[in-house]
Amino acid sequence: MAVATSYPDRWRRPPFVARAWLRWVLYGGAVLYLVVAVGSVEVNWARLAEGLQRGARLLAGFMTPDFSSRWGDIVQGMRESLTMTVTSTVAGILLAIPVGIGAARNLAPLPVYLVCRAVVALSRTFHEVIVAILFVAMVGFGPFAGFLTLTVATIGFIAKLLAEDIEDIDPGPVEAIRATGGSWLQLVDWAVRPQVMPRLIGLSLYRLDINFRESAVVGIVGAGGIGATLNTALDRYEYGSAAAILILIIAVVMAAEYGSGLVRRRIQ
Amino acid sequence: MPVSSAADGTPVWRRTTRRRALLAWFAWLMLVALVVAAWNEMTRDTIWAFVWDAPGQAADIGTRMLPPRWSYAGELLRPLWDTLAIATLGTLLALPIAVPVAVLAARNTTPSATLVRPLALLIIVASRSINSLIWALLLVTVLGPGVLAGIVAIALRSVGFMGKLIYEAIEEIDPAPVEAMQATGASALQVMDYGIVPQVMPAFAGITVFRWDINIRESAVVGLVGAGGIGLSLEASLNTLAWSQVSLILLVILATVLVSEWVSAKVRHAII
Amino acid sequence: MLRIEGLQKQYRTGDAALRGVDLVVPAGEVIGLIGPSGAGKSTLIRCVNRLVEPTAGRIFLGDDEVTGASRRALRRLRRRMGMIFQEFALVERLTVMENVLAGRLGAVPFWRSLTRRFPPEDVRNAFATLDRVGLLDHVDKRADALSGGQRQRVGIARALLQDPDLLLIDEPTASLDPKTSRQIMRLIGEVCAERRLAAVVNIHDVALAQMFLGRIVGLKAGEVVYDGPSAGLDATVLTRIYGEEDWTRTARSADGEPDDAAPAAPAPAPRLLRAAAE
Numbered sequence: 001m002a003v004a005t006s007y008p009d010r011w012r013r014p015p016f017v018a019r020a021w022l023r024w025v026l027y028g029g030a031v032l033y034l035v036v037a038v039g040s041v042e043v044n045w046a047r048l049a050e051g052l053q054r055g056a057r058l059l060a061g062f063m064t065p066d067f068s069s070r071w072g073d074i075v076q077g078m079r080e081s082l083t084m085t086v087t088s089t090v091a092g093i094l095l096a097i098p099v100g101i102g103a104a105r106n107l108a109p110l111p112v113y114l115v116c117r118a119v120v121a122l123s124r125t126f127h128e129v130i131v132a133i134l135f136v137a138m139v140g141f142g143p144f145a146g147f148l149t150l151t152v153a154t155i156g157f158i159a160k161l162l163a164e165d166i167e168d169i170d171p172g173p174v175e176a177i178r179a180t181g182g183s184w185l186q187l188v189d190w191a192v193r194p195q196v197m198p199r200l201i202g203l204s205l206y207r208l209d210i211n212f213r214e215s216a217v218v219g220i221v222g223a224g225g226i227g228a229t230l231n232t233a234l235d236r237y238e239y240g241s242a243a244a245i246l247i248l249i250i251a252v253v254m255a256a257e258y259g260s261g262l263v264r265r266r267i268q
Numbered sequence: 269m270p271v272s273s274a275a276d277g278t279p280v281w282r283r284t285t286r287r288r289a290l291l292a293w294f295a296w297l298m299l300v301a302l303v304v305a306a307w308n309e310m311t312r313d314t315i316w317a318f319v320w321d322a323p324g325q326a327a328d329i330g331t332r333m334l335p336p337r338w339s340y341a342g343e344l345l346r347p348l349w350d351t352l353a354i355a356t357l358g359t360l361l362a363l364p365i366a367v368p369v370a371v372l373a374a375r376n377t378t379p380s381a382t383l384v385r386p387l388a389l390l391i392i393v394a395s396r397s398i399n400s401l402i403w404a405l406l407l408v409t410v411l412g413p414g415v416l417a418g419i420v421a422i423a424l425r426s427v428g429f430m431g432k433l434i435y436e437a438i439e440e441i442d443p444a445p446v447e448a449m450q451a452t453g454a455s456a457l458q459v460m461d462y463g464i465v466p467q468v469m470p471a472f473a474g475i476t477v478f479r480w481d482i483n484i485r486e487s488a489v490v491g492l493v494g495a496g497g498i499g500l501s502l503e504a505s506l507n508t509l510a511w512s513q514v515s516l517i518l519l520v521i522l523a524t525v526l527v528s529e530w531v532s533a534k535v536r537h538a539i540i
Numbered sequence: 541m542l543r544i545e546g547l548q549k550q551y552r553t554g555d556a557a558l559r560g561v562d563l564v565v566p567a568g569e570v571i572g573l574i575g576p577s578g579a580g581k582s583t584l585i586r587c588v589n590r591l592v593e594p595t596a597g598r599i600f601l602g603d604d605e606v607t608g609a610s611r612r613a614l615r616r617l618r619r620r621m622g623m624i625f626q627e628f629a630l631v632e633r634l635t636v637m638e639n640v641l642a643g644r645l646g647a648v649p650f651w652r653s654l655t656r657r658f659p660p661e662d663v664r665n666a667f668a669t670l671d672r673v674g675l676l677d678h679v680d681k682r683a684d685a686l687s688g689g690q691r692q693r694v695g696i697a698r699a700l701l702q703d704p705d706l707l708l709i710d711e712p713t714a715s716l717d718p719k720t721s722r723q724i725m726r727l728i729g730e731v732c733a734e735r736r737l738a739a740v741v742n743i744h745d746v747a748l749a750q751m752f753l754g755r756i757v758g759l760k761a762g763e764v765v766y767d768g769p770s771a772g773l774d775a776t777v778l779t780r781i782y783g784e785e786d787w788t789r790t791a792r793s794a795d796g797e798p799d800d801a802a803p804a805a806p807a808p809a810p811r812l813l814r815a816a817a818e
Binding site: 044087126142253257 | 306309349357396406409411415492521525
Binding site: 007008009010011012013014 | 635637638641656658660661663664666667668671679680
């Protein structure tokens with residue numbers, strides 16, 4: 001049995017960053033940044049006090065949402081949002097499939113791969129709202145600009161994930177189809193499609209969710225949809241109508257999420 | 269696998285039965301009909317002349333965008349700083365809300381699966397359903413335009429995102445160390461500190477950095493509705509049709525997004 | 541030290557895991573609990589510190605009743621029972637020292653454990669215990685950097701740091717190779733003897749149980765079917781516990797050379813294997 005007195009009675013956990021100077025620079029830098037960043041936030045207290053009242057009115061609006069007085073606008077906005085969501089999801093997926101296949105290194109030759117990867121990177125670079133602004137400038141106000149925006153976003157999203165999926169497939173069946181002397185198209189149809197199809201369907205449904213959520217946003221910059229209705233309601237301080245619109249958005253998103261969850265479970 | 273016999277008795281192989289094939293065709297038909305109907309409805313008010321003119325418009329905007337007005341860059345420094353502050357402070361502000369909500373929502377840590385858990389899940393869903401920009405729209409009317417509204421908007425949207433991922437991480441932990449901590453007679457808080465926190469920590473840090481990366485992109489546009497940051501400059505330049513400033517702003521946003529992506533990849537790599 | 545009376549456990553699925561178990565373990569005695577998979581060994585051990593809530597029956601640790609103890613009292617009782625797990629149940633991302641100090645969680649206030657500022661005597665004890673199990677060089681390593689045998693030594697150190705009266709040991713060697721298994725079982729035997737600890741060891745390796753444990757309790761379908769010296773484990777008893785099988789070789793090793801590194805091999809082979817391993 002060891003003698004107890006020879007053991008230390010203090011122990012410190014080894015620090016996360018081993019080098020002391022680096023640790024101090026990192027922690028000190030982080031704290032300094034936070035202090036300066038918080039300090040740089042300009043708060044207009046008078047406006048804030050006034051805002052509390054408005055916040056209370058907005059909350060009251062949520063308690064008594066007003067569906068009726070702007071019902072026509074709401075229906076129109078929802079119709080635009082939903083049609084935009086459906087068409088852009090379908091168009092986006094149809095375009096994303098060839099791009100995704102082209103962006104998979106194990107199926108595409110290098111030049112095609114690079115072009116497709118560039119398309120993916122380009123369509124993912126900017127936030128949907130910025131893309132929507134550019135499209136509105138090109139084709140004018142309305143849901144068509146929103147449709148184009150969401151289609152571009154869908155292409156980037158689906159093509160990237162599809163390409164990663166294809167690169168991860170089991171190479172066994174690919175070799176087997178190659179060994180039978182099948183053409184490239186037959187290869188895609190017989191070896192690749194069965195392996196990625198369930199996930200592609202899952203991703204498409206997920207993107208349908210996202211597109212609806214985004215369709216509520218592009219309207220803010222004039223690309224149609226329920227977002228435009230919401231923007232107008234808030235501009236006119238109609239909090240009851242705004243609350244009604246938000247409640248409808250949440251309801252549709254929850255329903256879509258629940259529905260796509262059901263479908264995905266049946267497929268997988 | 270249906271194998272039927274043809275009239276002369278030879279077996280015929282099909283992938284599916286005729287009934288299932290018909291059903292599948294019908295489903296596809298319905299989908300096509302839905303898309304066509306949606307398309308017609310959506311384009312009812314579209315002015316096609318504008319659409320056909322789009323390439324010309326694009327070329328026109330393109331020429332106005334180039335070259336970017338580099339001298340404008342100095343005026344973008346402050347909005348850029350604000351954009352970073354919105355993303356960072358918004359993410360940090362979301363943490364103290366997202367973590368407790370996640371703990372209440374995870375099946376293995378919730379105090380009550382019938383009462384508390386649905387409430388926590390509702391908070392997560394509500395926060396996730398509403399885009400940052402809509403949160404910003406609401407908060408600008410309540411708090412007034414400015415960086416503060418942006419920070420709160422980003423935080424409110426991030427709560428749902430991070431809460432969902434964190435509670436899924438908590439549900440996936442190995443229960444054995446938790447049991448071992450309970451067996452030592454540790455209190456519930458101590459079990460959390462020693463048994464659960466270390467297991468969730470890598471996921472937690474990864475989620476935070478991931479969301480911060482997303483928030484950089486979002487904070488660049490919340491200014492469009494008045495919630496501060498570089499989006500304000502974008503809005504101003506668009507309103508004056510100063511396309512050469514717009515292109516510069518887009519370049520700055522692009523650079524920021526690339527840098528933040530690089531940083532978050534580095535940090536996530538260091539943690540795991 | 542440990543007294544179990546009429547212990548029953550019925551899971552919500554309706555499976556009766558334990559059907560009236562009576563067991564007494566005096567201070568300082570180490571007993572082996574053997575039986576087929578699903579016999580209720582794990583349930584029994586977890587009922588003792590109420591990680592699994594018993595359905596009926598009473599459990600006493602010394603003079604204190606474990607069953608029916610309030611939450612607070614239960615935590616106090618759990619401090620007196622160290623537990624060692626099959627898959628080690630270490631917190632992998634914490635250091636070896638933190639894992640060992642976790643054994644004191646029941647005895648220190650929350651702020652001390654949160655800031656990792658344990659009382660000096662606990663830290664000193666932790667170092668001493670780590671030295672005893674041969675891990676003094678690995679104090680600051682993360683638990684997931686250790687080998688299986690080393691991890692189980694950390695698990696033992698954690699249980700010992702509780703300064704328990706009783707050790708509950710659940711399949712300590714099931715995740716280890718034969719050589720490490722022997723080392724771990726020897727270590728458990730030694731520390732129990734040094735500290736006069738009572739222990740209940742769940743073990744499915746009969747030969748290992750016979751080699752290191754004096755008293756064996758055989759469990760079958762939730763009932764005790766054997767309670768006696770390990771030398772008494774003959775073919776009849778093993779058949780009673782596990783059912784019909786050729787037990788001659790296993791049973792004979794009880795009084796012969798107790799080594800099952802290659803149980804089916806002729807006598808000289810194990811020695812050769814051992815020489816190669818050392």
